[in-house]
Amino acid sequence: MFHSGLWAVFARRRLGDQAVVLTYHRVIDEQRRPRPDSNPGIIVSADTFDMQMRALRDHLNPVSLADFHAHVEHGKPLPPKSCLVTFDDGWLDNYEVAFPILQKYKIPAVVFIPLDYIDNNIMFWQEEMLMWLTTLLSAGDADSLQRLASLLNKHESAASITIHDIRAHVVAMKDSSDDVITEALQSLRQELGKNGEPAHYNRYLNWQQVKEMRTAGIDFASHALSHRILCRMSDERCREELQQSRTLLEQQLGEPVRAIAYPNGDHDERVMRKTREAGYTLAFATTSGLYSQADEPLSIPRMNVHENNSRDKALFLCATINLL
Template identity: 35%
Template structure:
């Protein structure tokens, strides 16, 4: 069924592209609105096959370079300062305007995205989760999947029993089932998530997993990017979903991340991307009162002059929704 659905999407995308209808749709939808793209990880195919990250946040590196060329051909690319001027200072908006952003500050942004952005002359903003930059720590999702995979591949009865208990999956299950089990935990209280992770850590030696591929930049790399056409925003401190923690904790995450990232980079930090894209009026109020000028979700849609500056939409981009120019444009133009 998925193959049939993808084939139909591909047919429609190519038909719209080669008929010229995509250009008409683009010019109509972006006549007085800005499109903001949200990337996460940029990896070569060989590394993408080994990472513990979900497919929905991975863009293959050669494809990413093509994206930038397509964007330059089809859109008026702006940077974050220009977007702020449009929304907050009533500056004019050029048609077909588009902004590129990245969430999380993965090391591959430095190793793979940087060269493509530089070569194509495309500016970008990277939203940084302060606690992970230069710390050697990784997000709980990637670590948990790596550890569950180790249990899954083990023949030890104790390992198989723990896998069944924690993930309700029998040994030998595919990695996709393990990934779904980890994703389902995102709705659980953080105390429960971390308790599960601690049980895995106690059961396995640290040497059992290799997380180098899923690492984040250090501050030296961040500051090197800051010398180029890359700006930074906050992605909070711990990357916890702000609507799932106490309001005082959320306030601490928001206020401190702005101050600490500014201290580390020497640059003003006046934009934030909410972890997992989740916000609500109470969180938006704290963000506004904390001095941020813009806040970003991952809800699909375009930015208009009358958009709520504390809850701006973005389109999440990854290999599976952008593998050809027609599919990429259909995603960016909110057709699929």
């Protein structure tokens, strides 16, 4: 479709009155860094990201958060084939790897940051749990594998456990309560962390890096405080996550913050109502699709980008306009 010219025809038609919002998480230079403990579905390699930003510059019209906000709230027209680049979570690699590439191609972007993780050394529970469980797998001895099998409820097949089994276990844990997840992590830390953490690359931005990127034109917005799912919280806790994250970010940046990306994309009518009450006028989800001005501004769809759905230019550009 791309090489025949049909992509350009579809792009004009599909994006005539719509915009595409792309979701990135991690951009990894794997030749320089140890492999991170993140799901492959949130990782793009540095070379792939460079290709993608060049493709956006050449074939679409990247816009800033301010431009997108003016379009959504005030009806200001966007250029044809508009695209907004977003990052969730505020990973350190956004600064070390993605930021120079964005500057290279002069691509505006917005990073949604969970305030509890900025400028400290804690990890998301998914990455930490996968890190500890992978440590047992890497040890390879019978006792470690048997302990891992017990944790994964695979008692009869300890020797055949793979990284895919561990990833599946972590994904399944997403349905558990916060208390269950916290207890499981504390147990792993006590059992396996006696000699410190294994080497990893699961860190987040600090405020100096945030402010440097902001000075260079990268926008920042809220991703709540704890990155826990808002739908599962009490009214009071949900309100606190929404309001305090916005207040703290405004204090650090010295400018209004009116946009948020829901942690994990999860939201419902209650969360949307509280998001509006907390002063946000834009809220980004993880549902796939294109955005038109008739859509709900507190449930903006986005296209998730990762290595497997975007490894070459044609595939990436087809994915951006929801053709795959």
